[in-house]
Amino acid sequence: MAEQVVGSDAEGKLISILKILSESSEPLGSITIARRLAGEGVFLSERAVRYHLRIADERGYTQSAGRDGRMITPKGRQEVKEALAPQHLGFVREKLEMLAYQTTFDPKKRSGRLPINTSLVDKDKFKKALLAMKGAFKAGICVSELVATASEGEKLGAAVVPAGKIGFATVCSVVTNGVLLKSGVPMEFRFGGVLEIRNSKLRRFVAIIDYAGTSVDPSEQFVRAKMTSVDEASRTGSGKILGVFRTILAPAREIFEEKVALLKEVGIGGVYAVGDTSEPLCQIPVALNRIGIVQLGGLNPVAAAVEAGIEIENVAENGLIDFQELHSFWEL
Numbered sequence: 001m002a003e004q005v006v007g008s009d010a011e012g013k014l015i016s017i018l019k020i021l022s023e024s025s026e027p028l029g030s031i032t033i034a035r036r037l038a039g040e041g042v043f044l045s046e047r048a049v050r051y052h053l054r055i056a057d058e059r060g061y062t063q064s065a066g067r068d069g070r071m072i073t074p075k076g077r078q079e080v081k082e083a084l085a086p087q088h089l090g091f092v093r094e095k096l097e098m099l100a101y102q103t104t105f106d107p108k109k110r111s112g113r114l115p116i117n118t119s120l121v122d123k124d125k126f127k128k129a130l131l132a133m134k135g136a137f138k139a140g141i142c143v144s145e146l147v148a149t150a151s152e153g154e155k156l157g158a159a160v161v162p163a164g165k166i167g168f169a170t171v172c173s174v175v176t177n178g179v180l181l182k183s184g185v186p187m188e189f190r191f192g193g194v195l196e197i198r199n200s201k202l203r204r205f206v207a208i209i210d211y212a213g214t215s216v217d218p219s220e221q222f223v224r225a226k227m228t229s230v231d232e233a234s235r236t237g238s239g240k241i242l243g244v245f246r247t248i249l250a251p252a253r254e255i256f257e258e259k260v261a262l263l264k265e266v267g268i269g270g271v272y273a274v275g276d277t278s279e280p281l282c283q284i285p286v287a288l289n290r291i292g293i294v295q296l297g298g299l300n301p302v303a304a305a306v307e308a309g310i311e312i313e314n315v316a317e318n319g320l321i322d323f324q325e326l327h328s329f330w331e332l
Contacts, residue, residue: 014052015083016042018061021072022080025158025319027065063160071160074120074313081216092218092317093211096174096189099317103178107262111323115172116148117219117298118157118318120165125310129168130332132308133301135234137329141241143270143298144171146326157319170302171326172317173244173270173295179259185252188290192218192297194227195243195272195282202273202294204283206240217316218244219299223306224314230304242297243272247290250277256291267328270296301329 020036021028028036030049037044044052053070056062061076072080105112121129137145150156150167161167177187194207207227209218219242222228233239248256253274260271273294275281281292297303299314306312 010052010055013042013044013048014055014061015080016040017044017049017052018056018072018076018080019084021062021070022077022158025155027068027071029069032069063162065160071155073162074159074315077159077315092214092216093189095317096177096211099172099174099320100177100181100187102320103175103181105175105179105323106182107179107259107266107268110266113320113322114175114178115317116157116169116319116321117172117302118159118315119168119170119299119302120159120161120313120315121168121305121310123152123164123166126166126168128308129302129305129310129312130329132231132305132310133329136230136301136304139234140269141230141234141296141300142170143173143175143296144268144326145329146171146267147329147332148321148325148327149332157315157321159315159318168302169318169321169326170298171268171270172298174317175268176260176263176271176295177246179263180248180252180256183255183259185248185255185259187293188247190245190247190284192222192242192244194222194240195294196240197233198238200237202282205243205245208245219297220314220316223299223303223312226306228300228303228307230300231307234304242300242303244295244297245282245284246293246295247286248293250289250291253277253291256293266323270298272296 030046034046034049062070065071099115105114148169150161152161152163156167156169189211191208191210193205196203196206229239230241233241275292278288286292
């Protein structure tokens, strides 16, 4: 794909370098970057890579990790998303499937790695953000009360926290998919949306973005557009929250229920509604011999903070974290 994007222009070469960095969870040096570019049909000398990295540093797309090389910043990830958007239709679905495959978390052993969403908050706004999130966590409008934090320069998932920020990780709903996949049960990723609830009961989706037709995570888009009313929903039981729609084969229902119960025992939930075989759920049609499932979006608590006027940069499905690094939100 890279050779289709870059051509011979400097901006294209810069995007190719950022793409390589975005695909790595570790810092990369210019030699490694040049080697990986060559593997994608883009040939740049080590010196040329260093030149483009200096430009990337100046624009805030990358930051130094010392002798280990460079890490891409959230701003750099956004630049890659926007630059490669035409080539990346369906990219979100592919990313979700990869995260599910990479999940090693075992709820019985309470060990392994699981997917997270990363949110970046200004240091001086972090306490205010936590206060704004309390209602959502208390009302259970979240995948889990387990969270993680990181200071500037530290890594959270696949992102390095920039200067002046605090990283805040929430458990991603894909953890359920990952645990099921390890048991031989794949889930079909349908779409992300804004879910209307009334009197604490599911009503309908009022906005939908199909994973196959987007290069940006739907939850990120809905939060940025302030299309939610998570705080109101947590206080009154009625409002608009982030939700996702997935399906499984009907014969896998028993395994699904078993794994969901095990996840609940370790503080991970997020399954909001389960339909009947081949029957519509929340007005969404379901294929023959499949079961519809509505899950809560992991970014719901963060959406409540954005509703309160706090600027937060979100990176949904931002890599994996070890279960032991998570702790209760209420400890903060």
